[in-house]
Amino acid sequence: FTAHPRFDPVTKVGYTYGMTKNAMLAMNVYRMEPTGKLTQLHSVPMRGFYMVHDMLLSENYMIFVVPPVRYDFMQLASGKVTAQQALGYFEADPMKRIILSRDGSGQPVTIEQPSNMCFHHGNAFERDGQIVIDSMLSPDGTILNLLANFAKDKQVPYSTAQLTRIVIDPAKGEIVSRTVLGDDQEFPRFDQRMAFQDAKYLYAAENGPVEDQLAFTSLVRTNHKPGDITRIEAEPDRALGEPVFVPHPDSTLEDRGWILQMGYDGAKDKTYLEIRDAGTLDFQARVWTHTHFPLGFHGNWVAGWYIEA
16 A cells, blocks of 8 residues: 555545555555545556555646566565565666546546656646646666665665656646756655645755765755755764655745754764754754664654643
8 A cells, every 4th residue: 555645735635546466456546535435536457566655646636656666476476585575676667657537537648758766756736737746766776776785784886866847748648848956865845735736845855975875964945946956964974864844833835834854963873853944944953862763764744733741
């Protein structure tokens, strides 16, 4: 089942997906009501058990980017490998972009392009009958080799992910344009209130010139123009996690709020939470945990939830 559901910020309705694992392989797409009711909207036949980690949601569409990453069932059936070891990048397969209607009507629109790797996406919105999406795309599957060797503390070459803006014409089933906005970034986040709109800012973690290939050392904010990036670098011996946007309760402006970001200080061997102004990226506060634990990958802000110490 999905790692990343998407939600309508007004109706609070969620959209999600899962892969069947029988002889009739398919990607099943669902609508989740705030009451908990689940309704299947689409079932898209697949030629393999592909990894679909994230999805995109616009005003009228759900967009799924399917990289050529799938399980080798023969290896799995042998019982000699783990599920991770049976997951491979098949560069001869295309990357697919599958466009589905949010109301469950119509047929899928599938666009095939040369193979790329993709884990995460930013926002999606519609403009003049076209769909604009932001994705973190890598040219090949070498990031999987890096992740497979991470537990072995082994450095391997890999291709970095690029923040890429794709414009799609769903009526023609064509890619209109493709623009690279940033390099060596991951974990894109934005003001969720701006879903389905042309959000101005996208926040992400960026790699730096450090020994650890998976240590993100910068917080970046992209203004959706090539090279228009604001960057804050972590202090020495520190690594950063995923940035999370928190809106200001008295403002609807997307640059009025805060960025929450977990960090790790290698010299102190302690994890902390850093708070920065979303509009300027200026430092606001740092909360130390007095211990160390993994930064993890994802987090969310939920207004009105508090823990009393």
